[in-house]
Amino acid sequence: MTGKPQLFGADYSVYVRIARLALLEKGVDHELVPVDIFSRDGVPDWYLERHPFRKIPTFEHGALRLFETAAITRYVDEAFDGPALQHGDAGARAVTNQIIGLIDAYAYRSMVWDVYVERVSKPKRGETADEALIAGALDTAGTCLSTLSSLSGQGPWLAGNRLTLADLHAAPVFAYFSLAPEGAAMIARYPRIADWWERMRGRASFEATRPSD
Numbered sequence: 001m002t003g004k005p006q007l008f009g010a011d012y013s014v015y016v017r018i019a020r021l022a023l024l025e026k027g028v029d030h031e032l033v034p035v036d037i038f039s040r041d042g043v044p045d046w047y048l049e050r051h052p053f054r055k056i057p058t059f060e061h062g063a064l065r066l067f068e069t070a071a072i073t074r075y076v077d078e079a080f081d082g083p084a085l086q087h088g089d090a091g092a093r094a095v096t097n098q099i100i101g102l103i104d105a106y107a108y109r110s111m112v113w114d115v116y117v118e119r120v121s122k123p124k125r126g127e128t129a130d131e132a133l134i135a136g137a138l139d140t141a142g143t144c145l146s147t148l149s150s151l152s153g154q155g156p157w158l159a160g161n162r163l164t165l166a167d168l169h170a171a172p173v174f175a176y177f178s179l180a181p182e183g184a185a186m187i188a189r190y191p192r193i194a195d196w197w198e199r200m201r202g203r204a205s206f207e208a209t210r211p212s213d
Contacts, residue, residue, distance in 0.1 A: 009056030017172040024205035026082035099166035110137040111177035119180040
């Protein structure tokens with residue numbers, strides 16, 4: 001494949017940021033093409049051919065088009081030079097993928113939509129937070145953090161002794177969760193996760209992908 005890869009999406013998106021983190025950690029020069037799925041005009045018609053469900057991000061490299069963030073980040077890791085973001089060992093790689101699945105299935109909804117949006121975003125818009133929803137989400141979030149702490153073992157990263165796609169998948173979720181007072185307090189209760197979060201948020205790629213708003 002030749003040419004500069006293009007990533008389509010908005011910088012506020014957790015999943016767009018995950019893909020951008022992978023590209024930056026690999027040192028891949030790329031272009032972010034703005035697509036705002038929450039714009040007043042809706043998703044542009046031309047975007048449908050890139051994503052049948054009108055979600056972000058999508059990715060283009062030469063003739064290859066991809067959607068679904070996990071597919072994009074694995075391709076980026078395998079197709080470009082740079083530090084490997086997946087373990088060579090099958091078992092360690094499976095743990096990485098298990099963490100990615102945990103983030104997608106349990107952490108993203110509870111930590112971003114049900115805690116951050118309710119506690120931070122809604123009040124900024126003059127809306128009332130759903131306290132019952134927050135309470136239930138914090139219970140799920142606690143299970144997520146406890147499980148991640150156990151899976152991380154003794155290594156400094158979520159899936160062992162080096163940065164992997166698991167860390168890149170989790171970090172944008174934590175970025176929003178930590179902005180809610182309950183989220184920051186919960187992270188602090190898990191020292192291994194709190195140490196990881198400080199390490200992750202200090203990376204140049206994390207700072208470079210900070211949302212503009």
